[in-house]
Amino acid sequence: MITEVLTANQLKKQAPVFGQLSFNDHEQVVFCQDKDTGLKAIIGVHNTILGPALGGTRMYNYQTEWDALNDVLRLSRGMTYKAAITGLNLGGGKAVIIGDPKVMKTPALMRRFGEFVHTLGGKYYTAEDVGMETSDMDTVREVTPYVTGISESKGGAGNPSPVTAYGVYMGMKASAKFSYGTDNLEGKKILVQGIGHVGEELVRLTAEEGANVIITDINQERLETVSSKYGVEVYKGKDLYAETADIYAPCALGATINDETINKLKVKVIAGAANNQLASENIHGSLLQEKGIVYAPDFLINAGGIINVYAEIEGYGRDQIINKTENIYNTTLDILNKAKATGMTTNSAAVSIADERIAAKKNQ
Numbered sequence: 514m515i516t517e518v519l520t521a522n523q524l525k526k527q528a529p530v531f532g533q534l535s536f537n538d539h540e541q542v543v544f545c546q547d548k549d550t551g552l553k554a555i556i557g558v559h560n561t562i563l564g565p566a567l568g569g570t571r572m573y574n575y576q577t578e579w580d581a582l583n584d585v586l587r588l589s590r591g592m593t594y595k596a597a598i599t600g601l602n603l604g605g606g607k608a609v610i611i612g613d614p615k616v617m618k619t620p621a622l623m624r625r626f627g628e629f630v631h632t633l634g635g636k637y638y639t640a641e642d643v644g645m646e647t648s649d650m651d652t653v654r655e656v657t658p659y660v661t662g663i664s665e666s667k668g669g670a671g672n673p674s675p676v677t678a679y680g681v682y683m684g685m686k687a688s689a690k691f692s693y694g695t696d697n698l699e700g701k702k703i704l705v706q707g708i709g710h711v712g713e714e715l716v717r718l719t720a721e722e723g724a725n726v727i728i729t730d731i732n733q734e735r736l737e738t739v740s741s742k743y744g745v746e747v748y749k750g751k752d753l754y755a756e757t758a759d760i761y762a763p764c765a766l767g768a769t770i771n772d773e774t775i776n777k778l779k780v781k782v783i784a785g786a787a788n789n790q791l792a793s794e795n796i797h798g799s800l801l802q803e804k805g806i807v808y809a810p811d812f813l814i815n816a817g818g819i820i821n822v823y824a825e826i827e828g829y830g831r832d833q834i835i836n837k838t839e840n841i842y843n844t845t846l847d848i849l850n851k852a853k854a855t856g857m858t859t860n861s862a863a864v865s866i867a868d869e870r871i872a873a874k875k876n877q
């Protein structure tokens with residue numbers, strides 16, 4: 514690859530755009546701006562070989578525009594692999610809107626964003642992600658049909674988060690089966706980081722099974738609510754990453770497995786909802802493998818949400834959604850076994866299966 518042979522300076526001169534950040538054969542990147550509503554958004558279309566690019570819109574108060582661009586590039590690529598590994602006829606895309614959703618999100622801004630999505634003519638379908646609600650997708654639907662995750666009352670499959678959580682739960686159980694010989698989570702100490710839309714439902718599922726669930730979040734109010742609702746403990750220690758536990762479930766933002774945290778980790782399994790958990794797929798994937806920590810690839814086990822929104826396009830019923838999501842259990846076990854047999858990291862094993870599917874379609 515070009516990045517391995519050129520020095521950083523050469524790269525800047527010779528590949529000032531496509532050689533930077535997380536560009537990775539992305540097909541199209543669209544910058545959208547509207548001064549009247551304050552909209553600044555970037556839509557990343559990574560790959561459309563298997564079908565139209567589908568991926569949620571994240572609204573976040575990025576420190577810099579570079580951070581936003583990097584995020585959309587990484588996230589859209591992840592969506593390509595997520596769809597491919599889950600067996601969906603979809604490509605990978607994602608959008609980010611720059612700004613604090615609590616302050617900047619208005620119906621006018623969402624409609625303007627929807628108009629930009631519409632200009633892509635169905636090459637990209639949007640959906641909900643961090644900082645978005647189902648009602649925001651309903652607003653986008655007013656100006657474009659290329660949106661999923663709209664309300665059930667408006668013909669959509671509703672909030673995808675409970676289905677995402679169910680898929681993560683399936684992946685977690687498969688990882689427990691691989692590591693402990695049983696998928697029963699009763700008595701397992703599980704650290705859930707981030708108890709938002711997905712994390713809370715994961716807490717419910719695991720607590721109901723009798724796991725010893727410990728929760729953490731930056732939102733104190735939510736911690737109190739979720740703790741009393743499900744009778745789970747709030748983390749009181751100083752460093753969650755150094756906590757001895759069975760399972761760590763990252764359900765907040767990505768890149769929590771990084772140079773700083775990796776040496777502290779004392780868990781046996783990592784299985785959570787957050788996208789892009791490994792700061793560097795190669796470096797941190799290998800280090801986890803060396804430490805004997807079983808990592809359930811994020812893009813595989815958090816695919817419940819995309820299954821749910823795909824159902825809207827395909828007209829699937831509830832049973833098909835649940836069956837496909839439950840199949841995450843089998844796919845996770847297959848990948849963990851493939852990694853063990855080949856010596857690959859679990860992330861690489863999952864990527865290689867997804868790549869094979871995309872290549873087969875491309876060469877048809």
Ligand code: NAD
Nearest residue numbers: 673674677707709710711730731764765786787788815818
């Ligand atoms: P959310 O915004 O509802 O919840 C995120 C939670 O994490 C919030 O409660 C927030 O306060 C908390 N948080 C943020 N920073 C934190 C930190 N540093 N430490 C602890 N907690 C922190 O988002 P969500 O929809 O639950 O999604 C969670 C993750 O799962 C995201 O990475 C998202 O991309 C991914 N994901 C979500 C879906 C879905 O269907 N919602 C699907 C696939 C992947």
